[in-house]
Each structure stands twice: as structure tokens, then as C-alpha cells.
Amino acid sequence: MAMRYAGKYPRNRPVPAVESTGVASLLRIPGATSIMLYVALAAVTYAAWEQLWFQAARRRTGGKPAVPGPTHVIPLVGGLVRMVMDPYGYWENLRQQAMGGGSGLSYDSLVGKMMVFLTDADKCREVMAVNDPTRMMMTLHPSAKNILGPNNLAFMHGPEHKAIRKSFLSLFTRKALGSYVVVQDALVRQHLAAWLAKDEGAEREIRDDVRDLNQQTSQQVFLGPYLDDPAEQATFSRAYSDITLGFLAFPLCVPGTAVWRARQGRFYVLRVLEKAVSRSVEHTRAGGEPRCLLDYWTQRCLEESDAADAAGEPRPAHCTPARMADAMLDFLFASQDASTASLTWCVTLMADHPEILARVREEQQRVRKGDWSATVDGDTLAEMSYTRCVVKEVLRYRAPAPMVPQLALCDYPLTPEFTVPKGSLVMPSINAVAMQGFADAEAFDPERFAPERQEDIKHAKHCLTFGHGPHYCVGKEYAINQLTLFLALLSTACDWERRRTPDSDKWLYLPTIYPADSLVTFKPRA
Template sequence: MLNGTEVLLPIGEADFIQWNAFNGSAMMPGKPMTAVVGFSTISYWKLVAALLVLYLTWEQAYFLASRKKKSGKMLPGPHYAVPFVGGVIQMVINPFKFWEDQRLASFPGLSYNSILGKLMVFSTDVEVSRKMLSVNDESSLLMAVHPSAKAILGPNNLAFMHGPAHKAIRKSFLALFTRKALGTYVELQDGIVRAHISQWLAANEGREIEIRPFIRDMNAATSQHVFAGPYLDDEAERAKFSAAFMDMTQGFLAFPLCMPGTQVWKGKQGRLFILGVLRKAAARSKAAMQLGVEPRCLMDFWALRCLEEIAEAAAAGMAPPGHTSDEAMADTVMDFLFASQDASTASLVWLTAVLAERPDVLAEVREEQARLRPDPSATITGEVLNQMTYSRQVVKEVLRYRPPAPMVPQITQADFPLTEDYTAPKGALLMPSLIAASMQGYKDADKFDPDRFGPERKEDVTCAKNFMTFGFGPHYCVGREYATNHLIVYLAILATSCNWTRRRTQASTDDSKNWLYLPTIYPHDSLITLHRKAVPSA
């Protein structure tokens, strides 16, 4: 007993004993000492407070050390890391301001922040960003996606693949985007886009609508029809298929908890339903291709290639590649469908919103369309689309001006040197900014100017390294030509069938200039009024 305080002594098999001077207890002669289990309430909270102070001190020290360069200078960013949560609260409340502040803090170079106790290194340096995206070694870097990504997308998603298996499946994808395949897709895209624009006009001509959900539905229908159309022939199943995709998307916007009843759980169930439908589609597609049916969708073009790979493996006495199974094909086509959904929808919305306020650009698009397509009701073919030089410039400028996926996060698996002066520690979250890259190098980069990609200025050549809308390195988007063609088809049909205007919200003029993170970026408002365009008389 020391001045009425507790004394802890090691004894026998017990770790400690507690002896309180005021409890009136006394050691009985000849009796062994016994441990009193537990601490007093005051001691318990003292311990909690001590551990909390210790953790907070360690956290601040960690971020201080982690942002320090070899030269002794510090990466710019917050003066201190907000305990436990970091910048998450600001990022959720106002993501546009959060990421703009981060961009301005780092430009042109690197900055730091903390996200739920994890170090985030944000890059506006084009060369460093390309370095972040160029690694295909899972011992160095891995793509870091949403905390719920594996629950929603499944462990076999392309985003989680690396090494030989990843290279093999991407090589197999070459058969999906040949000129013949892309030409088939263009004609399918034409039919779906026309049908949806006709529906918009029939139901809403002259009425202001928020165009985003309409475009999303059109894009979902197009993707499904192009990727697996003939095999999604059950009406009830197709309706549930679309709803399942919506559940998956909503899962990424919800709190990352996968338990029955949560949105993440619903997203997972949606994925399982979609995989079941696509497994049947893959089997039907292979059967059709074996019978000599002409390919009618992406699934068919891939089934043809997979059957060839299976035959090649059999001739060599080897097992067929893993990606040729019905299950693997279903997983991959689901990935294509999901990847094409938000990014393409965002770009289609930006295309509509921007051109509503650029009549000069729209006039040039219409001149080109009239020259190449004197009969605007005729189906667009791949051959005609390839001649739409100016329309392609417009689409490419939309993709540069507002890259739909603003960042491609990576997570370090070991200390990773980013510059000669700074090495990101193991476990750091790397954020290469595609938006920052697209706003450097180009002349008047903050202006929408399709002429920059014309034959006179050729900024698509001189600034090629800055155009990273489709990523860079081993995970470079394999469907870039498909996505670009989809935007061109939509632009061609919209320009020749509609006039449209956009109203910016008056109550929040500043917000109207910014964009939303959903999680791809959209205009803050895309309030559009459509009118049917008069067909010129012969």
C-alpha cells in the first residue's frame, strides 16, 4: 500500500494482483495471495484515455513522417490529420471542394491527406501519375477500389487481376474490338439510341427534364443489347437484370457494410443474379457459334475466340484457359456491362449539356452529318462512322474536358518511389488525377475546344501523354473504341433529330458551374428541354 493507491504485483499463474488500501482486506497468515480480476472504473478510463492519447500521438507522428521528403521538405496538405476519419467528412459533404482543394494543394506535383487513418498521396504530376498506373506487379501496387468492391463485383473482377492470367484474358479481348465487331456494335447502338430519343420526344417534347436518368436507361439498354442482346430474350428476366445493375451501382454509394438488408448486400445479390443470367448466355452463345451462326453481339465474338482457344489447348494437350469457361465469361461480360454504365452515362450527359451551350460546335456537327448522312433516318454503319472526323473530335474533347472517372486509386504493397525526393510508404493510397492531367499541356485547357484535335493543331499527338481518360498501363480500358463510337452515334442521332436547350439552376449559380461525384462526375444540373428537329424537305 502506497499512499492509498493501487499496487500491482506479479504472482504465480495470475498476471497481476490488485490491492486496494481502502477495501479493508488483509492478507491472512498462511494464505496464498490471490488475484482480484479487473480494474476499478477510474483505472479503466485512465487506461482508455492513455491508449487514446498514445494512438493520436502515433497517428500524427506517422503522417508527419510519411509526408516528409528526403530533402526534408513536406508534402503539402492539411497541417494535421483529423483523428480517425481524416478528410472523409469533408469529402462526403462537399466532394467537389475536397478534390479541388487537393488538386490546388498539389499542383503541379504531390500532396497528402488522410482517409480513415490511411495516408493518401494525390498526384497532379503527369509523369508521376503515369508511373502510378504503369505497374502490373501485385507485389508493388494494386488497384484500390471501393471498400465494398469485392462484395459487389466479386473477387474475380478484372480490376483485381494481375500477372499472366490478366495478360491472357486481355489478349483474348482483341477479338471483341476488331473493325468487324465494332461495326456490328455501331448498328446495334444506332437502333437503341434512336428508340430512346424517340421515346423522350414522344413523352417530354417541350418539357424540361433532368436528362441524366433518361440517358442512364438508354446507356444500360445499349450495353445489354450490344454485349449479350440475343440471349437476354426473357422480358421478366431482362427487367430484373436492369434492376440488379441499379442495385450494384447504389451499393457503391452506400455505407460499406454487407449485411442482409443493406444496400451493399442488395448489390451483391444483384451481381449473383446477373452472373446466373450471363452464364446461361455464354453457354447459348458457344452453342450458336458452333452451329455457324453469324456473331450478333460481343458475347458471340468472344465465344468464337474462346472456342478457338479451347481447341488450341486441346491440340497441345493442355487444359483450356481459365477465362474460356461459362462462369469466367459471365464474370467478364458483367464487368464490361458495369464498367460501361457509369462512365459512358457521365460522358453522354456532359456531351448533351456542353453542346446545348455551344451552338457553333453543334452547327459544325450538323454540317458533317448532313454531308455524310443525307438521309438521317438511315442506320449508321461502321464505315460511315469512321468518316465522322469532326464529330469524333467533339467526343474526344468531351472525354478530355471532363474525364468521367477523375482518379484511378492504387495502393502500395511495399515502399514505392514516386520521385527522386519522395517514396510512398507501404499501405499508402495513391491518387493519380486524370482531371489534372487533362488540364495541362493543352492550349487554353480549361476551354471546350474540339479544334484542338484537328489536323492543324494536332494536340492529340503533342499532348498524348496527358490524355488518360481511359487510364494507362496494364489496366488501360480495352473498350475505349466501343465507348467512343457509342458517344459518336448518340451525338450524330441527337444532332439530326433534336434541338435542345439547357437551363442552369438560378438558386445555386456557383454550384451549376461545378460537378457532382456519383461516383463518376456529372454536371451539377443537366436540365434539358428537347424539341423535335424539322426534317428538311427534299
């Protein structure tokens, strides 16, 4: 039996056409077309709302002009595409807008978030010093917690953060730094010899060679005899490279992605580091002298733990093997990208300024008396005052970490006329600040750090290369020693030339800044 038709209209009667006028009638069209129209309407509505929100958010009170930036933001993505395609041009444009407007502020949209770019030295120092989970905190990257883990120092604040930083003081005493210099000396010489033997006289991009030198130096200084298995060391280095590459990838953590590999790399690195901590504890408990940075810290942590036990108090949270491994990962991460960038700048800037390199060599002759094979120790390094000035100028002129991103966790009153909306990114520009205050700041001039001028003291608020506030770099002196020693040995072992291109004065963001190209030819110095 045929089923009766249950529709509204008889079978043979045509269904009236749907009216085509008016939004309401369009939305009555059934199926996929209707869904597409709803989506399109929602997108248009959101885009219009987004424009209005950003126009309101950038306003300043008191009759002041709005914060410089795009009149109309690109819906949804904002400046992301340009930032990825042309990072140098993107950040330089924000810097020019902030400096040109006189307020030290500019803004853009970044995937729907407001991003406020700062070039005013006082305001940069202010936001970097907050470190308050109710107001503003440092933020690294959308994938940072996946890559580095939730216990990384960058995410710490309050008493626990102060306690662990206090325990780090023993790692950078004069005695400890002097013991590191001897290790650094041997490794730098080893790599320079390899550079000279590799494709002698051929031009090459030096960035990767510098990265390898710095990576091995960091591993040996920090972990010493505890990374003694060649196979494990090779896997450790690959895993660490995966961690670094995760910061350059799209922030998606699923199997097969770069962030996923970075996360797995962290797990492997932490397992190796925990094992190293256990061996260091055993060595120290047996009365062994410190042989690497980890041993110095183990010694300190055992002293703190024993004191807590004697007082009947809980041991410090940072003294467990797992938390010590987390901190060692942070040291490796902090020392790798920033120092690699600065070492690369040392090579290129000295090639660009041969008159300064000549003075470095004059000082090396005076201090080391032509005995280039003798190991440079801490005392010898301390006599290299001009070479140290050159290094400080490299760090000022091209600060490796160009910005220290902060996340506003409330509506933050940045100035009397402007409040940063909650959820916004605030980007203090270290390099923009360094190009203010100093005499002829755009010039590369190591003499500014000489005792006669002391511009680092006179313009201290513009010296933010190593940060400011609770996250100020505890390894500052170690980093300066590494660069000073490298330049001292490089200047006496090698002659080199740099081939400049139209892009040579631009920067690469990886994520620390490098010369856009560092095409160098080395040869042994006669």
C-alpha cells in the same frame, strides 16, 4: 448463521476515499469510469501518434518542403467527412495544393490511411503501369471484391491477365464494331423518341434518362438475343442497378445494407450471364454467325480451347462459362457508369457551346445528306471526323473516371525525395493531368484533335481518359463510337436548352463525374 465479512476492512470502519491526484490514482477507480478513462487515454495517445506519423510520412528529403496537405490531420476519420459532404470542393482543394506546390503531390488522411494525390503526368502514368502484387496494384473501393467478385479484371495481373486481354482483341475489330453500331443506332433512336414524347417541352434532369439509354444499349450490344425474357431482363437491370449503388454506400456487407444487395445482385447477374454463355456456345458450335459481343468472344474462346485440346495443353482459364460470365459483368460495369457520364456531358456541353453544336450539324448534313431516317453504319460513322473530335474533347475536358486509385503494397519510392509508405492510397488525377500540356487546356476546343493540330499525339502523355498500362481500356473505340453516334443522332433529332444554376460548373461524384445539374428542355428539331 450470518456469513463472516471477508473484506480487508471491518464492517463498521469507513473505507478511505481514493486519492484524486495523479493519473495512477485515477486509473485505480473501479468499474465503467476506469474503462472510460482507459479508452480516452488510448484515443488521445493514438491521435498524438497519428499526428506524428503523418508529419513524418509527408516529409521529403534533400531540403524539399513537405508534401502539401493538412498540417494536422483529423484523428481517425481524416478527410472522410468533407469528402462525403463536399466531394467537389474536397478533390479540387487537393488538386490546387498539388499544382500550387510545384511537386504535383498533395496528401490527406483517409480513415487512418495516407492518401497521396498526383497531378504530375509522368508520375500518374508510372503508378498506373505498375500492376505488381509486391509493389502497387489498382484498387477500386473497400467493397469492390464483395460487389464485383474476386475474379474481376480489375484485380488481375500477370500472365493470366495478359491472356484474357489478348482474347478480347477479336471483340473490337472493325467488323465487330460495325455490327455493334447498327444495334446502337436503333436503340438510341428509340430512346430519343421517348424523350421527345415524355412531358414534351417540360424541363427535366436528364441524367437518369441517359443512364437508361446506355444501360439498355450495353445489354443489347453485349448480350443480344440471350437476354430475351422481358421479366428476366427487368430483374437483371434492377440487380445491375443494385451493383452500381453498392459503390456509393458505406462499405458494410451485412444483410439489409446496400453492399449486401449489390453482392446479391452480382450473384443473380452472373447466373443470367452463365446461361447466356451456354446459349452462345451452342449457337457458335452450330455454325451461327456472331450476333453480339458475347458471340464474338465465344468464337474466340472456342478457338483457343480447341487449339489447347489439339496440343494436349490445359484450356485457358478464362474460357470456362463462369470466368466468361465474370468478364461480361466487367464489360457491363466498365461501360455503364463511364459512358453514362460522358453522354450526359455531351448533352450539357453542347447546350453550353451552341457554335460547336452548329458545326456538328453541318457535318451531319454533309455526311448523311439530310436522310435522317437512314441507319448509321460503321462506314458512315467513320466519316464524322469533326463529331469525333468533339467526343474526344468531351472525354478530355471531363474524363468520366477522375482518378484511378492504386494501393502501395510496399514503401514505394515515388520521387527521389519522397517515398509513399506501404498501405497508402495513391490517386492519379486523370482530370488534373488533362488540364496540362494542351494549348489553352481549360478551354473546350474540339479543334485541338483535328489533323492540323494533333494535340492528342503531341501531348499523348496527358491523355489518360482510357487509362494506361496493363489496365488500359480495351473498349476505347466502342465507347468513342457510342458517344459519336449518340451526338450525331441527338443533334439532328432534337433541339435542347439547358438551364444553368450557380452549381452548374461543379461536379457530382457518382462515382464517375457528372454535371452537378443537367436541367434540360427538349423539343423536336424542325
